[in-house]
Amino acid sequence: MKAARLYGKQDLRLEEVPMPEVKPGEVLIKVKAVGICGSDLSRYTKLGPKFPEKGPLVWGHEFSGEVAEVGEGVTSYKAGDHVTACPALPCFECEYCKKGEYARCMTLEVIGAVRDGAFAEYIALPERNLVPLPKSVSFEQAALIEPTCVCFHGLYKLNMQPGDDVAVMGCGPIGLLAIQSAKVFGAKRIIAIDIMEEKLEWAKACGATDVVLSKIDDYDSARNGVLDVTNGRGVDVVIESGGTPVTSAQVLGLGCKGAKVLYLGIPYGDITIPREYFEKIGRSELTIYGAWNAIQQGFPGKPWTSVVAFLEKGMLDFSPIITHRYPLDEIEEVFKANYERKTLFGKILFFPEGVEK
Structure with a gap:
């Protein structure tokens, strides 16, 4: 073969x-x-x-x-x-x-x-x-289904609630699947962030309600864009799916007080976090979640049966x-x-x- x-x-x-x-x-x-x-x-x-x-x-x-x-x-x-x-x-x-x-x-x-x-x-x-x-x-x-289960596994871990505002940093395939997953989980607002306008168009096709064009030469552009959309509040759930050293630090500045930050991306490089962003963990009482793979009790677990069910019902559509x-x-x-x-x-x-x- x-x-x-x-x-x-x-x-x-x-x-x-x-x-x-x-x-x-x-x-x-x-x-x-x-x-x-x-x-x-x-x-x-x-x-x-x-x-x-x-x-x-x-x-x-x-x-x-x-x-x-x-x-x-x-x-x-x-x-x-x-x-x-x-x-x-x-x-x-x-x-x-x-x-x-x-x-x-x-x-x-x-x-x-x-x-x-x-x-x-x-x-x-x-x-x-x-x-x-x-x-x-x-x-x-x-x-x-497998990469979508990665997103579901993470959202189940942080116990996302219907009505949450969500920011997704990075609109590659995992980010786009995270947008669809957040929509299924009942997100009220989904803010997609990327440095490429083409990817933000894909994000809107996947269900993003708002988009922020981040800039490579402006570290604070992602945070400022999210604060503009949320009237200075920030979001309840932040999903890092860019998988770069920069986005891995930037996501710490996007949440509201008590926000949950989920790391799905894998940054193949060392991360330097500005003090102002790192202090958000303590001063805003953020909860940081790491999610690895897509397997839970009842191997392979709930993410798999859930994603299949949502696909069958037409609530997920990966065509875009x-x-x-x-x-x-x-x-x-x-x-x-x-x-x-x-x-x-x-x-x-x-x-x-x-x-x-």
């Missing part, structure tokens, strides 16, 4: 590889749609494989597909079922896993890092990682977020173009069976 394996920084190769072995308790899935995660781009551009000593592995972890074969002992699925899958691989044995806190697993890993992932025609995974899909939900939409669709055959060129910043991307999806013209 065809699959894309990561050999090193800027070294992703589409190759012919053996079909996955279906072990007892596992399910073979024919991949229908698979997306690029922001973490994929960071590994491609800066970091390379997490465990290079394991050799090149099939990459990718945001996907949907159809059950092709079930292994011995599998009882919940049959050939032809539509599924997505949680890519997380907790140990289920450490102190955190035993409490159902799987996102805190001592040895938590994901597919594509320690076992083959989904940039391929087929993938095999344990039965417990699969999530069933109603056939009314398209494979294209279902490929974005998906900007590019390619056959899997073009994956090398697409990653290279993204690295060279030749195109402005939202969410990129690959289709192993090809893209309908």
Whole structure:
């Protein structure tokens, strides 16, 4: 079968590889749609494989597909079922896993890092990682369930309330999904912040009620924009989804007294926080939340069943977020173009069976 394996920084190769072995308790899935995660781009551009000593592995972890074969002992699925899958691989044995806190697993890993992932025609995974899909939900939409679950996991942690005002810093795919998630959770006002006007247009299409064009050369522009929109109050919930050292500091200045700040982005660099912003934690009595992955009790947990239900009811729609669709055959060129910043991307999806013209 065809699959894309990561050999090193800027070294992703589409190759012919053996079909996955279906072990007892596992399910073979024919991949229908698979997306690029922001973490994929960071590994491609800066970091390379997490465990290079394991050799090149099939990459990718945001996907949907159809059950092709079930292994011995599998009882919940049959050939032809539509599924997505949680890519997380907790140990289920450490102190955190035993409490159902799987996102805190001592040895938590994901597919594509320690076992083959989904940039391929087929993938095999344990039965417990699969999530069933109603056939009314398209494979294209279902490929974005995993990153949306990341947002839901964070919002469940901070116990967001209907009527809250929310600011989302950074309008890449995770930020756009956070906007849709906040809307489903009942946000009254959603303020989207980014340095690119094009991304703010995407944010409005996803449900942002207000937008703030931040400026690279004006550190306080995000805060001032939010204060203007909220008449000097600030917001109840702040979501950092930009994943940069600057935005990771700026978000501390956007909340009202007692606001909740949720970090979803991953800044691959050291963060310097101006004193005025850092003091907001104490002086405004902020509560800071970190959210990692998308797994909770009842593995993979409530975010997964919730996102599937909202998709089925039409309360989530990822169409404005998906900007590019390619056959899997073009994956090398697409990653290279993204690295060279030749195109402005939202969410990129690959289709192993090809893209309908």
